[in-house]
Amino acid sequence: MERGARGEGWGGQSVAERRARQKEALGAGRAAGEPEESAAEAASRDCPHELGGEPADAAELPLKLAEVADAVLLLADGLAPIGMERVPLADAGGRVLGEALLARQPLPPFRRAAMDGYAVREADLAPLDKGDAVHLAVAGERRPGRACGQQDAPPPGSALRIFTGARVPEGYDRVVMQERTRRLPGGAVELDRPPGQPTHIAEIGEDAPAGAVLLEAGARLRARQVALLAADGRGEAQVRRRPVVAVVPVGDELRRPGQPLGSEGIYDSNSAMLAARVLELGGIPAALRPVPDDPRRLAEAIREAALSADLVVTAGGVSVGDCDYAHEAARLAGGRVRVDRMKMRPGTPTSAYRMPDGTLLAALSGNPSACFAGMELLVRPLLLRLAGRADWMPRWRTGRLAASLSKPCPYPRYIRSAVGEAEDGMALLLPLAGDRSGNVAAFARADALACVPAGGKGAAEGTLVRWLELDAD
Numbered sequence: 001m002e003r004g005a006r007g008e009g010w011g012g013q014s015v016a017e018r019r020a021r022q023k024e025a026l027g028a029g030r031a032a033g034e035p036e037e038s039a040a041e042a043a044s045r046d047c048p049h050e051l052g053g054e055p056a057d058a059a060e061l062p063l064k065l066a067e068v069a070d071a072v073l074l075l076a077d078g079l080a081p082i083g084m085e086r087v088p089l090a091d092a093g094g095r096v097l098g099e100a101l102l103a104r105q106p107l108p109p110f111r112r113a114a115m116d117g118y119a120v121r122e123a124d125l126a127p128l129d130k131g132d133a134v135h136l137a138v139a140g141e142r143r144p145g146r147a148c149g150q151q152d153a154p155p156p157g158s159a160l161r162i163f164t165g166a167r168v169p170e171g172y173d174r175v176v177m178q179e180r181t182r183r184l185p186g187g188a189v190e191l192d193r194p195p196g197q198p199t200h201i202a203e204i205g206e207d208a209p210a211g212a213v214l215l216e217a218g219a220r221l222r223a224r225q226v227a228l229l230a231a232d233g234r235g236e237a238q239v240r241r242r243p244v245v246a247v248v249p250v251g252d253e254l255r256r257p258g259q260p261l262g263s264e265g266i267y268d269s270n271s272a273m274l275a276a277r278v279l280e281l282g283g284i285p286a287a288l289r290p291v292p293d294d295p296r297r298l299a300e301a302i303r304e305a306a307l308s309a310d311l312v313v314t315a316g317g318v319s320v321g322d323c324d325y326a327h328e329a330a331r332l333a334g335g336r337v338r339v340d341r342m343k344m345r346p347g348t349p350t351s352a353y354r355m356p357d358g359t360l361l362a363a364l365s366g367n368p369s370a371c372f373a374g375m376e377l378l379v380r381p382l383l384l385r386l387a388g389r390a391d392w393m394p395r396w397r398t399g400r401l402a403a404s405l406s407k408p409c410p411y412p413r414y415i416r417s418a419v420g421e422a423e424d425g426m427a428l429l430l431p432l433a434g435d436r437s438g439n440v441a442a443f444a445r446a447d448a449l450a451c452v453p454a455g456g457k458g459a460a461e462g463t464l465v466r467w468l469e470l471d472a473d
């Protein structure tokens, strides 16, 4: 399998320059109407998506109990986008553009009538300003897509019957909507009042001139962007390959959905969730069967997964119990720890390793909501960066808590919430009941992760918090 270049930096920028750029990007999540300096900044200082201190030297040192943003940056630093391929336009939807798209021709490519009516010369309309009607001979007709040969200069006092989308010959200055005209019995057309401001002609290149950057490299091709490729005449698109993400569930208790549960079993919901999310984000999931709590077997599964995937994600076995073997297995497989736990709850044990061939391993917590938090906060940005997305960083927004939370926490707490809207238009984050990290039902009803800052006694209703849309892809 083709692999992306790894270990490249971000093109010679200093850490400070990069930080500044990234802070700016993260700041784009400012809520509408929110002042430049606000309490939200204070919230984000305690809840540091805005990147805290310098990460450890990217060369070797792992981050211990890392801020989420620092962990993401450290790991993303070593990731370059994977390779490219050409795909037919019909398959380009959802893919990531590999190179900037430059307009091959002006858009529109010819002067185009924007209304059904009559093409006229401005000079012939002067009497209208004095209240006199104008009669123009109809010199011909132009329909869209029908060539009509080289045009002579239009004879003075003439009009051209024309339809939306047809080429407007040089010499005609505007199109008058047919509703503002009257066809006279002899075939001439009458105008009895000034036609108004718009010329109803789309000029060559007014949408985009030839050579203009229509799309930047790293844009995800959604419907509107695919339309642009097509409008520029592209039958194919140069896109990034879709990253393959191996999903490795860990635990003796895990059963595959559809199989008998038994008395000690629990269905493996994390794999289904992770695989579905990888698909939503444009990757290709490769979901393995559950691996038992056995460090050697897990190490073998990790080693094999790293051979064929661009990113490996394990779920479970990262905590401190006697059955938690993810760390031992990652090391047995040759992995070097890069992030050793993170300041987040749920999901504090979330860690990351770099495998001998450079592949990253994200070791997520097994608890379903902690697993999803790890997916959103750690795996999503790494996957998008691998996929070549320019907008790989999470887009934090600002909103207010719709209810108080009394649970104190030494780390930022990511609360599953439903999103509503306050009277002033600001987002309201309503924490969902049953927010224990082992539960799955509350999760399905959530639209957002609201970040409640660390410390204190929880947070009062109305507190400004940062939040992340859960279905963002």
Ligand SMILES: Nc1nc2c(c(=O)[nH]1)N[C@H]1C(S)=C(S)[C@@H](COP(=O)(O)OP(=O)(O)OC[C@H]3O[C@@H](n4cnc5c(N)ncnc54)[C@H](O)[C@@H]3O)O[C@H]1N2
Residues within 6 Å of the ligand: 249, 250, 251, 253, 254, 266, 267, 268, 269, 270, 271, 315, 316, 317, 318, 319, 320, 321, 324, 346, 347, 348, 349, 364, 365, 366, 367, 368, 370, 437, 438
């Ligand atoms: N003594 C301590 N115990 C625990 C601590 C701690 O600090 N000290 N941390 C707790 C926290 S917080 C979390 S989170 C969990 C993390 O545990 P693991 O990530 O090692 O996950 P497991 O132990 O393997 O599983 C936890 C839980 O989730 C269920 N699970 C696992 N995989 C799946 C799956 N694929 N689908 C559905 N459910 C899954 C598993 O059955 C467990 O119930 O550790 C705490 N303990």
Ligand code: MOO
Residues within 6 Å of the ligand: 344, 345, 346, 347, 348, 349, 365, 367, 370, 437, 438
């Ligand atoms: O870190 Mo654990 O996920 O809080 O439940």
